[in-house]
Amino acid sequence: MLSGTGARIGEVLGCQWRDLSVHTKSPKWSIQRTAYKRDNGEWLINKPNSRKARRLIDLPQSLVLVLSRLREQREADAEYFGWTLDENDFIFIRPDSTLPDPHHVSRVFKEIAIKAGLNPIRLHDLRHTHATLLLLAGIHPKIVSERLGHASIQITLDTYSHVAPGLQQAAAKRFDDIVHGFYENETKEILR
Numbered sequence: 038m039l040s041g042t043g044a045r046i047g048e049v050l051g052c053q054w055r056d057l058s059v060h061t062k063s064p065k066w067s068i069q070r071t072a073y074k075r076d077n078g079e080w081l082i083n084k085p086n087s088r089k090a091r092r093l094i095d096l097p098q099s100l101v102l103v104l105s106r107l108r109e110q111r112e113a114d115a116e117y118f119g120w121t122l123d124e125n126d127f128i129f130i131r132p133d134s135t136l137p138d139p140h141h142v143s144r145v146f147k148e149i150a151i152k153a154g155l156n157p158i159r160l161h162d163l164r165h166t167h168a169t170l171l172l173l174a175g176i177h178p179k180i181v182s183e184r185l186g187h188a189s190i191q192i193t194l195d196t197y198s199h200v201a202p203g204l205q206q207a208a209a210k211r212f213d214d215i216v217h218g219f220y221e222n223e224t225k226e227i228l229r
Contacts, residue, residue, distance in 0.1 A: 043167035
C-alpha cells in the first residue's frame with residue numbers, strides 16, 4: 038500500500054477493512070487513523086494529526102487486486118481457525134492477529150530489496166517513490182500533495198524540488214509542441 042498510495046507506514050498499519058471501498062467503480066481508501074508503536078511496546082492508535090492527513094485516496098487497480106486477494110486469504114484463514122473476520126480488523130497483522138512492529142517490517146523490507154539486487158532503501162522511501170513517479174508523469178503537484186496528506190502543496194514542492202528540472206524540460210517541450218501545432222494549423226488555413 039505504501040508504493041501504490043504514498044501513505045505513511047503508520048497510516049497503513051492503522052488501516053482497517055472498513056476503511057476500504059474496493060468493490061466499486063472508483064476504489065478508495067479513507068485514511069482515518071494511524072498506528073504508532075512506542076519504545077515501551079505500547080501501541081497508540083490515533084486520528085491523523087491534521088485535517089489534510091485524514092483523506093480519501095483513490096486506489097490503483099493493481100493494489101485493489103492485491104487487497105482483494107489478501108481479503109480472500111484472511112477469510113479462508115478465519116474459516117479454518119474458527120474465528121470471524123470483522124470489518125474493524127486491521128488489514129496488516131501478524132499470524133497472532135497483532136500489529137507488526139514497523140521497525141521489523143522496515144528491516145525485512147530492506148533485506149528483501151538487497152536480495153532482489155536493489156539498492157537498500159528504507160520502507161519510507163516507497164512514499165517518496167510514489168510522489169516522484171506521479172510528478173514525473175505530469176500529475177499536478179496539488180493532487181500529489183493531497184495523496185500524501187501534506188498540510189500544504191508547498192511542502193510537496195519543497196520536498197520534491199529535485200524532480201523540477203525534469204518537469205521544466207517537459208514543460209518546455211510541451212510548449213513547443215503546442216506552438217508548433219498552432220502554427221501548423223494556421224499555415225494549413227492560410228494555404229486553403
